Every structure is written in C-alpha cells, then in structure tokens.
Amino acid sequence: xxxxTQIPAALSVPxxxxxxxxxxxxxxxxxNLQWFRQxxxxxxxxxxxxxxxxxEQTSGRLNASLDKSSGRSTLYIAASQPGDSATxxxxxxxxxxNLFFGTGTRLTVIP
Amino acid sequence: DTGVSQNPRHxxxxxxxxxxxxxDPISEHNRLYWYRQxxxxxxxxxxxxxxxxxxxxxxxxxxxxxxxxxxxxxxxLEIQRTEQGDSAMYLCASSLMAEAFFGQGTRLTVV
Numbered sequence: 001x002x003x004x005t006q007i008p009a010a011l012s013v014p015x016x017x018x019x020x021x022x023x024x025x026x027x028x029x030x031x032n033l034q035w036f037r038q039x040x041x042x043x044x045x046x047x048x049x050x051x052x053x054x055x056e057q058t059s060g061r062l063n064a065s066l067d068k069s070s071g072r073s074t075l076y077i078a079a080s081q082p083g084d085s086a087t088x089x090x091x092x093x094x095x096x097x098n099l100f101f102g103t104g105t106r107l108t109v110i111p
Numbered sequence: 112d113t114g115v116s117q118n119p120r121h122x123x124x125x126x127x128x129x130x131x132x133x134x135d136p137i138s139e140h141n142r143l144y145w146y147r148q149x150x151x152x153x154x155x156x157x158x159x160x161x162x163x164x165x166x167x168x169x170x171x172x173x174x175x176x177x178x179x180x181x182x183x184x185x186x187x188l189e190i191q192r193t194e195q196g197d198s199a200m201y202l203c204a205s206s207l208m209a210e211a212f213f214g215q216g217t218r219l220t221v222v
Contacts (some may be wrong), residue, residue, distance in 0.1 A: 004153070031209070032209050034210065034211065036213070041218070042215055042216070043115075043117075043202060043213045043214050043215040043216045044154070044202065044204075044213035045213075046210055046211065046212060046213070049209055049210045051209065089153055089154075091153070091154075091211075093209070097142075097144075097159040097161075097166060097167050098156045098159070098167065099144075099146075099154075099156065099204075099211060100156075101153030101154050101155070102153050103151065103152055103153050104153055
C-alpha cells in the first residue's frame with residue numbers, strides 16, 4: 001500500500017523567508033503528485049499538479065519538484081507571507097482512481 | 112460559483128440517526144470522489160464514480176455507508192445508524208483529467 005509522509009509536521013517562519021516542505025512516498029509507480037493547501041475547517045485548494053513524466057511545476061511564488069525514482073517531492077515557497085499560513089498536503093495518484101495523502105505540514109508565517 | 116459544492120457545510124446528529132450529504136461537482140467533470148478526513152490526518156479515499164458508475168469502494172466504506180450518483184451529475188453519501196466514530200469532515204472532489212478539485216466539505220458531528 002502506498003504511504004505518504006510529510007516532514008516537518010509543523011513549521012513556523014518569519015515573514016519573507018523562503019521555505020521548503022517535503023513529501024515522500026513509498027511506491028514510485030505513480031501517475032501524478034498534487035500539492036494542496038487547506039485552511040482550518042475548510043476544503044482543499046489545489047496548488048500544483050506534477051505529472052509522473054515531469055520534474056517540476058511553478059505557479060507564482062510556488063515551485064514543486066518531483067523525483068519519482070527516489071519517491072520524493074518538495075514544495076518551495078518563496079518570500080513567505082502571513083497569508084501563506086495553512087496546512088499543506090501532498091497527494092499521489094496510483095492506479096487510476098485514488099489519491100493517497102500525507103498528514104500535512106502546518107505552516108505559520110509570523111508577521 | 113463554478114467550483115465543487117457540498118451541502119450541508121455542517122451537520123450535528125444524534126448517534127443512530129441517518130444522515131445524507133450532497134455533492135455537486137464541476138459541471139463538465141465526469142469523475143467524482145468522496146474522501147473522509149479526521150482531525151490532524153490527511154483525507155482518506157472512500158469511493159469513486161465515473162459518470163453514474165461506482166467503480167471503486169474503499170474498505171473504509173462499511174455497510175452503513177452508501178453513495179450514489181444517479182444521473183452522473185450530483186452525488187449523495189448516506190450514513191445509516193451513525194456512530195461517534197463517523198464524526199469527521201467528508202470531502203467531495205471531481206476531475207475531468209488529472210487534476211482533482213475539492214469542495215469545502217461537510218463537517219459531521221455525531222453526539
């Protein structure tokens with residue numbers, strides 16, 4: 001069974017700092033990897049999708065990389081802002097229909 | 112709003128009662144998923160529809176749970192004889208291609 005691990009579980013940084021969130025998965029036979037943001041008590045907002053054939057994706061201040069062979073992905077956030085405070089979840093799709101999620105990294109950006 | 116819509120947003124019910132949640136996916140999306148999320152955990156897959164066909168069900172979906180998507184549009188998730196362990200956030204997602212889009216979820220509290 002696919003297992004997804006996110007480290008660290010929580011992270012607190014001062015505003016303006018660049019930061020990296022880590023995601024690892026045990027089965028490298030994935031179709032894609034997706035990063036989400038979740039605010040407290042809310043649903044998930046899709047941030048970036050990386051197909052298995054891709055190495056990275058960028059959207060604004062966000063950059064996600066994928067190393068499928070080693071089972072790792074990173075989400076890089078540049079020039080962090082207090083509005084970036086949320087829980088960040090990574091999920092991998094294996095087979096056709098199922099997303100396996102990590103437990104998330106809770107990010108706090110201090111003004 | 113053209114995103115995934117879930118109703119109700121919150122539901123408090125007494126143990127033993129039946130509850131039903133509704134999900135309206137993004138209109139052109141043929142794939143629909145239900146997930147359950149407990150506090151501090153990532154979402155866990157429950158079931159998957161392609162159009163009106165329920166193609167996959169998780170072992171988490173006990174006999175008390177049933178999901179339908181009668182016309183390949185909206186979907187309902189019913190929980191019969193609710194138990195305190197059913198308290199969670201129930202998330203719906205839809206997709207057309209690779210990227211999954213989630214709704215705001217229904218928070219169920221069983222008292």
